[in-house]
Amino acid sequence: MAGLIITYVTLPFVVRALNNLVEVETWNSVKKPLFASMIMGGVTYFVNQIFTHSLLTLIFTSLVGVITYILAIIALDGKRLKEEFATYTSLIGKGK
Numbered sequence: 001m002a003g004l005i006i007t008y009v010t011l012p013f014v015v016r017a018l019n020n021l022v023e024v025e026t027w028n029s030v031k032k033p034l035f036a037s038m039i040m041g042g043v044t045y046f047v048n049q050i051f052t053h054s055l056l057t058l059i060f061t062s063l064v065g066v067i068t069y070i071l072a073i074i075a076l077d078g079k080r081l082k083e084e085f086a087t088y089t090s091l092i093g094k095g096k
Contacts, residue, residue, distance in 0.1 A: 036072035043068045 015026050044065040051057045074081065 032076045033073065036069055036076055039072045040065050040069040 015024070018024055019026070044061055047064050048057070048061050051060070
């Protein structure tokens with residue numbers, strides 16, 4: 001727990017020092033995955049409240065969370081993902 005607290009307290013200082021060396025669009029890199037994580041957390045919490053608590057429910061809830069996160073990332077940033085996928089597949093094709 002202490003490591004988590006230290007990480008989040010010092011993160012702004014690390015980002016500022018990094019931006020002094022290299023220009024990084026930190027917020028643009030973090031906002032869509034953060035929002036997708038919040039959606040996933042809400043859906044997972046809701047699903048967990050509906051069902052009884054057991055190992056099977058934990059597995060089911062985890063799978064629902066994974067699927068929700070993937071769908072949220074695709075919905076929020078699908079265009080960029082398609083562009084990156086096309087870039088990677090073209091690079092793999094050139095390697096043959």
